[in-house]
Amino acid sequence: MAIAAAALAVIPSAQSPAAQPPASVEASSSRFPPGPGRDALFKVCSNCHGPESVLGQLKTHDEWSKTLDEMANNGAQGSDEEWSQILAYLDKNYSLIFINKASAKDLESMLDVAPGVAEAIVRRRSEKGKLASIDDLKQVPGVAAAAIDARKERFIF
């Protein structure tokens, strides 16, 4: 057990020390859902104010896109791939979801569902009209109730 703990403790310092985020950033990483783009967010967004600036903010896809443009103007630096990963990560975790307006493609990334499920939501809208509530949404075949509950403060009906 002691050996395992020691080995774990060594892992971070085995990486390049210069690439280590500040301790406060490391401590807060658990507040960010894991997934593609999180590393890029930590890398590109930690220099000036820390990635925490993103927490507690919900924006539309276009607003996030605009924020990222502003941060690039402020001097944030990342590769094209990192920028698109960050935008996708923000869309997935910190975007407002206009459930009655979003395209199937946007629903797919914002709800993290399979293409068929996103299409089923769009079909449900066109067949029966606007979704009025979270309960309506949960009744669409293939939609996982837990995934909806996890995002419930993000829906705009």
Ligand code: HEC
């Ligand atoms: C070079 C410095 C710098 C870096 C790197 C940086 N920012 Fe900022 N950020 C700022 C400054 C300065 C402000 C406050 C003024 C403003 O809003 O532009 C700010 C404010 C913010 C805000 C609050 C204001 C708003 O528009 O909602 C958010 C959110 C934000 N940054 C997100 C990010 C994200 C995401 C990244 C990584 C892609 C990032 N920042 C990287 C400098 C930076």
